[in-house]
Amino acid sequence: MTEPGRGEPESPTGHRPEAEDTDDGDRTDGPAPASVDAAMEAFGEGGLAGYSYAYLDEHTKREVRRTMLSAVAIPGHQVPYASRPMPLARGWGTGGIQASLSLLGPEDVFKVIDQGSDESVNAANIRRLAADTADVDTTTDTTEADVIQTRHRIPEEVLTDEQVLVLQVPITDPLRTVDPSDAANRRRHAHANYGKMWLRLYESVAQHGEIDIGARYPVMVAGRYLMDPSPIPRWDVPKLDDADALFLFAAGREARIYAVPPHTAVEPLAFEDRGFTVERFDDRPCDVCGSTDTYRTEVDTGDGEVRLVCNDVSFCRKRQQRPGLPTDHHLDDPADAGEGGESA
């Protein structure tokens, strides 16, 4: 089934050949579906027929995979790729989707989180796109997933050497905060000249007494490239260092992919006498599961109460069932876990 299947997705736009008219004003007179639901219904089962496996065509997937290999070969270096248009706006995870869909095979289990939540609209839609087009199983359990796409978080549960974490990246170059010129910044990366970023840290200590970078904390990867770890909180930065899993960073709008391969040194930029610190929660535990060793965020309930709850919802649920469950509970030999296991 090729031709009919291909034609159908166009129908909701009113561009059916029989409805085509030179006069723009007549366009709405075509047989338009009554509602979105009706339009979705019109797709039927054949709606996705005619699309390639995992939505992207084979050339695109191959190119993305090749880019990933380059990125793994040069840890922390931003490798350009074509970045196709995707069925959602750039900046909404298009890079992450292209990376995930290029990696996924029918045997894989896929998990998507958006700021620690599996339930956000964007995460749910990305998960559904992968399930529909790549025929993968999806999960919300970090330990069961083969590929995890994430925005702004690294899951609390320690990732294993069988897992790949795909991070969505809005801004690829950490140096852009100190100089808007990409040409100059590329030269700086080539020279490993990160004086300007150090200067930024120096200035923030001089003005505020400590380094005032919240998310997007700049890190040195394998002692060579300065890298933007995407807007993960500082809490997650130590998890990148000497980890078992592969981290892929994909930016759709900027058309760049970079990577932190397993067991790579990732060092947050900091002075010897003004060190890197993670977020402080003043020993206030999660209001739901009681954890004190997870990243927590404040949630305004609307009735004047502000609750502090785990940001990683899936792990919070597990902790509610089994309080005190360690973050490396699923490993055969917890001591074998990389640095990421001791993030607390």
Added chain:
Amino acid sequence: MSLLEAEGITRVYGPGCERCRERTGDDAGTNQCPACGSVVACADVELSLAPGEVLGVVGESGSGKSSLASVLALAADGTEGVVDGELRYAGYDGYDGNLLAADYQTRHALRTAHIALVHQHIRDGLDMGFSGGGNVAETLLRAGWRSYEDVRERVRSLFEATEVPVARMDDPVATYSGGMQRRVQLARALATDPGVLVLDEPTTGLDASVQARVLDTVRRLQRERELSAVVVSHDLGVVRLLADRTLVMRHGRVIESGLTDRILEDPHHEYTQTLINSIV
């Protein structure tokens, strides 16, 4: 043994042709080739700088002084145009070949710790978005200093040495006066104790009294630290105060060179004589 040695330094902007060199220069009275229109900013410049020596370069506007300075200082824009010649620096163990043929990493390493440039235009040398102290700290941080307190201490002592009020070190450098900005640039250039300092018009745009104080500072630092420096200026007064030896440039060529005193007392070239007679 000289610290910095240059031979046949030539820099041409434009397409260039075979006749560029013979049809430009002092005898031709122009630095623009009439055949192809290229500008020969400087040609066949030969100089050597001994440790602890200050070499002056004087000449009128457009005589190729700044072009020469940015080549000597391995500045980022020092590779624009066609640059030719030999430049050797004896103070760096990592590389002893022609610096003009060195790869960018060697150039970068040299620029960070060995050959410092004080730019003619303050905005080329300082980042106006940061504090004065930060601008000086950047050189140190680039050279690998990783202790905040050490950096602070060093910046403080450099501010004292260049006579910038230490109390203002965390203010944005854009709020400093012109003379202070010059001094901050000097402090920044001196931060890593470079082997050679290239000063491009160190006093332009300053009024006479501030000029005198900046020159005093440079002179004192040069004596105290036994700096080797190349001072480029259109102002014979600056060169007279600072330089041991002087080159006089015109139309991209060195027309006269010798001890500064000799040049001032007994100028040989007609142009040098005019230059000295025109000192107000």
